[in-house]
Amino acid sequence: MDREQLIDEVLMLLPALMRLVGKPGPVEMGEIARRGIPVDAHISPGHVQILISLSRGPRSVGQLAETVGVSPPAATQLVDKLVEHGMVERRHDHADRRVVLVDYVPGMHEVARRIMEDRRRPIERAINSLTDEEARAFVKGLKLMTEGFGPTASES
Amino acid sequence: MDREQLIDEVLMLLPALMRLVGKPGPVEMGEIARRGIPVDAHISPGHVQILISLSRGPRSVGQLAETVGVSPPAATQLVDKLVEHGMVERRHDHADRRVVLVDYVPGMHEVARRIMEDRRRPIERAINSLTDEEARAFVKGLKLMTEGFGPTASES
DNA sequence: CCATTTCTTTAAGTTACTTATTTAAACGTC
DNA sequence: GACGTTTAAATAAGTAACTTAAAGAAATGG
Numbered sequence: 001m002d003r004e005q006l007i008d009e010v011l012m013l014l015p016a017l018m019r020l021v022g023k024p025g026p027v028e029m030g031e032i033a034r035r036g037i038p039v040d041a042h043i044s045p046g047h048v049q050i051l052i053s054l055s056r057g058p059r060s061v062g063q064l065a066e067t068v069g070v071s072p073p074a075a076t077q078l079v080d081k082l083v084e085h086g087m088v089e090r091r092h093d094h095a096d097r098r099v100v101l102v103d104y105v106p107g108m109h110e111v112a113r114r115i116m117e118d119r120r121r122p123i124e125r126a127i128n129s130l131t132d133e134e135a136r137a138f139v140k141g142l143k144l145m146t147e148g149f150g151p152t153a154s155e156s
Numbered sequence: 157m158d159r160e161q162l163i164d165e166v167l168m169l170l171p172a173l174m175r176l177v178g179k180p181g182p183v184e185m186g187e188i189a190r191r192g193i194p195v196d197a198h199i200s201p202g203h204v205q206i207l208i209s210l211s212r213g214p215r216s217v218g219q220l221a222e223t224v225g226v227s228p229p230a231a232t233q234l235v236d237k238l239v240e241h242g243m244v245e246r247r248h249d250h251a252d253r254r255v256v257l258v259d260y261v262p263g264m265h266e267v268a269r270r271i272m273e274d275r276r277r278p279i280e281r282a283i284n285s286l287t288d289e290e291a292r293a294f295v296k297g298l299k300l301m302t303e304g305f306g307p308t309a310s311e312s
Numbered sequence: 313c314c315a316t317t318t319c320t321t322t323a324a325g326t327t328a329c330t331t332a333t334t335t336a337a338a339c340g341t342c
Numbered sequence: 343g344a345c346g347t348t349t350a351a352a353t354a355a356g357t358a359a360c361t362t363a364a365a366g367a368a369a370t371g372g
Contacts, residue, residue: 003283006295010279011272012208013302015201016225018174019360020305022327045171046328052168061351069172074329076352098337098350116167122304123166127159129300130293137290138297139162144285146169148278149176175329178358202359217320230360232321254319254368 010145021045042081046070048119050078050102051112054088058103087112166301177201198237202226204275206234206258207268210244214259243268 022044043051049068053059059067065075079102082088087108093099104112127135178200199207205224209215215223221231235258238244243264249255260268283291 002288003291006291007276007279007283008208009295010283010298011276012205013298014177014279015205017298017302017305018177018201019225020302021170021174023305042327044328045174049168049171052164062349069175070328071330072351073331073353077328080352096338096350100351120163120167122301123163123170125304126297126300127163127166130297132158133289134293134296135159135162137286137293139165141282141286141290141294142166142169142173142298144282145279146173146176148281149173149179198358200359218318226359227361228320229322229362233359236321252319252369256320 043115043119045119046074046078047082048116050075050082051087051116054102054104055109055112055116058101060093060099060101062099064102199271199275200234201275202230202234203238204272206231206238207243207272210258210260211265211268211272214257216249216255216257218255220258 046068050064053064053067061075061079062072064079065072068075068078070078079088079090083090086105088102089105090100090102093101127138130138202224206220209220209223217231217235218228220235221228224231224234226234235244235246239246242261244258245261246256246258249257283294286294
């Protein structure tokens with residue numbers, strides 16, 4: 001059965017994808033250096049998620065945690081690193097001082113955009129190698145699979 | 157452009173998939189316990205890769221490292237854990253005593269098969285929700301993307 | 313015999329999370 | 343207003359899954 005083979009292929013492919021997806025490429029490292037961010041800065045997929053969320057406006061740490069799908073301390077850590085790299089800053093919400101709002105440091109939008117572009121490139125290439133139908137099926141399958149690994153997917 | 161949206165969707169989806177893909181479901185934990193493997197055993201996607209490779213016969217640690225795509229010490233660790241859980245064992249190759257061959261502990265094939273089945277389930281469900289065309293496109297896209305994140309994919 | 317290479321493991325370190333706990337702020341009830 | 347409870351973020355402590363460097367043993371070739 002062809003499907004059996006496809007399933008086995010995905011099973012072997014997933015860990016490999018996971019290992020590769022977090023590594024920056026040389027183009028990206030060069031770009032980061034040119035923009036004055038420390039050369040050893042590591043922008044992980046989790047960081048990219050944060051940057052994307054913030055491109056829509058300031059967010060509290062709790063909101064970021066929820067959007068990204070991690071615990072609040074994990075969100076704190078992700079933000080810590082971006083603050084360290086001078087890309088984002090924290091400030092308190094006047095309306096409720098418990099809340100920490102995270103926003104881009106002025107002038108860093110463009111840097112973040114470049115970083116996001118670089119991280120998109122392999123995805124872009126993959127999708128641009130597919131027909132419209134194929135691309136939609138690819139993303140559909142990816143969504144279905146992600147949902148399938150999620151907590152609501154278990155059956156008794 | 158529809159493709160832009162698809163690309164952005166994948167960019168946000170990947171970290172979420174990565175976080176979810178390593179977590180065992182409750183069915184799997186129950187099965188593991190029933191088979192006499194410690195209840196806290198965590199069988200990661202990397203372990204699954206090892207189990208799949210070994211289902212084709214004994215392998216040296218170096219071969220496993222290569223097949224799975226990790227460093228030799230990482231393969232050592234993966235094997236360590238499976239040995240700990242009583243699923244595989246090490247023995248030296250008579251022809252070259254430097255080489256450590258890894259093989260299933262007698263009677264553990266079936267346990268491993270069950271574990272692999274459980275790990276396959278979300279993938280199976282996703283693929284079975286797609287038409288034949290869609291399923292092929294999904295795996296094609298996944299492969300292309302994985303290659304795109306790999307070391308040979310960078311361009312000057 | 314000896315220098316070099318190969319194979320695996322150990323050692324040391326990093327990253328990306330998690331849960332538990334702490335601190336400060338806000339809320340609701342009396 | 344006082345006080346108990348809840349909320350938000352950060353800190354503390356720990357785990358898993360890697361990496362590179364180095365060590366130890368075995369094999370190879372001159």
